[in-house]
Amino acid sequence: MALSIFNEKPKSHSRNDDYVVNYYHTKKYDNDHYLITVNHGSWVVLDKREFDLLRFNRLDEDKHLKSLLEETGIILTNNNRNFILTATKNKFQHTQRGTSLHILVPTLRCNQKCIYCHAKSMDPSKKGYDMTKETAKKVVDFMFQSPAKGITIEYQGGEPTLNMEIVKFIRDYSEEVNKKHKKDVRWVIVTNFTNLDEEKINYFIEKKIDLCTSLDGPEELHNHNRPFVGGGSTYKDVIKTIKICRDKGIEMGALPTITKESLKYSKEIVDEYIKQGFSSLMSRNLNFMGFAKQIWSKLGYTPKEYLDFFKEQMDYILEINKKGFPFIDVKLKFILQRMLSTDPRTFTCYGSPCGAVIGQIAYDQDGNIFTCDEARSDDVFKIGSVHTHTYADIMRESACKVVDLTSGLSDVCDNCVWHPYCGTCMVAVYGAQGNVVSKHAWDHECKIREFQADYLMRKMIYDKDARAIFQHWAFPNKFPFPFRKKKLSTQNERERFILEELGSRGRL
Secondary structure, eight states: OOBOOOSOOOSOOOSSOOOEEOOEEEEEEETTEEEEEETTSOEEEEEHHHHHHHHTTOGGGOHHHHHHHHHHTSEEOTTTHHHHHHHHHHHTGGGTSOOOEEEEOSBSBOSBOOTTOSSOOBOTTOSSOBOOHHHHHHHHHHHTTSOOSEEEEEEOSSOGGGGHHHHHHHHHHHHHHHHHHOOEEEEEEEOOSSSOOHHHHHHHHHTTEEEEEEOOSSHHHHHHHSOBTTSOOOHHHHHHHHHHHHHTTOOEEEEOEEOTGGGGGHHHHHHHHHHTTOSEEOOEEOOSOHHHHHTHHHHOOOHHHHHHHHHHHHHHHHHHHHTTOOOEEHHHHHHHHHHHOOOSOOOGGGOSSOSBTTTEEEEOTTOEEESSSGGGGOGGGEEEETTTOOHHHHHHSHHHHHHHHHSSOSHHHHTOTTGGGOOOOHHHHHHHHSSSSOOGGGOHHHHHHHHHHHHHHHHHHHOHHHHHHHHHHHOTTTSOOSSOOOOOOSHHHHHHIIIIISOOGGGO
């Protein structure tokens, strides 16, 4: 029996009209079932009989199946033509609306020496690695040349709070410039939380600058991955700052970066996030970039090793949800939104084409322009400078076209069943293979993304509870949390939940 839980349908159905089969991708799931996806995002699971009716153009033999395939856009009719056009337009809206995420580096200096740093940060005592006001002004002027109606200005580093003068200048100057452009502007700062004090935190509150940090897991793991320059643990400083922010009512984001050492902490990382009051995380796998590339044999892992970690962690997160505590993997939430609708929101790294340049741009401390934040680790991805280029110049650069042509349009990607929900990372491919065009057999990132998409789809098809959880993750206003919620307001309540409900006594 055919199955689809895609959330959008045309307003009416044809009965006897002629139809055309849409271009579709296929994956055989077992001896009798096939997953069918189409580029605007719809999908359906068919048994062998139904699949044969589709591929041999005999759908008039099964009116119910024909109606379902029309609803999902697997076949094209006069009645669903407008639905498919609108769905396709929504799906690729990110290619037309202008660059909305602008990532800048107030300083390349950092007080930490994270073992995987993709930015290749410098010692805090070094000179010549801070952004000047002249450059900051030109960066902001460049940002506002984007036609996007809303933009996010994100401070990264280094550790951006080591140059608070420029952080404040950019915040004030961008607000002044926006009086003319009238865009919807959001400010975010990505900080390691070890250089914050009450004064800085109060400034971020006053100026409505959102906070994001890194928490790699429990104390021993975090300190292993993210030590201070010269050595020394950072965990206690991070936790202290998290507590200050919580006491002030600040909502903040955090993510763990997964190293070889992290692989044995799949559940403990989640426990740590719950313990510290978070209801989500976004586990980030390593790529062959920055410092990580130099010591990959000590730091890295195979796709299989990472995916064993991923599956164990995701199964654990689903268990947590089933026990009544809503906990989300944010990256997977974005993938699910693409799987369950034509919602134009997307994680820029998972767009097809990817969001580099057309969705996000990064600016280093000297005003050099890069395709994305991860790309700052290699000058091959430098596409201009705010001192010499306009936004229009950058959009006309051949490098911008290369981004589009190499992120999802190869024959391997174009024929992949996961193509509607995924895209390749040109920077990761270049770091691993020395070429922006991927050789699929050696593409670690592709293997990881394929597995993650397959994991989500199989759970939605075969696990009713997981399906309800994933629908809630993707669209919480439309799909309520499917279990009785537990209120974990205090750290003691959260720790008791971990110990008693999850059996994690040995991990605290």
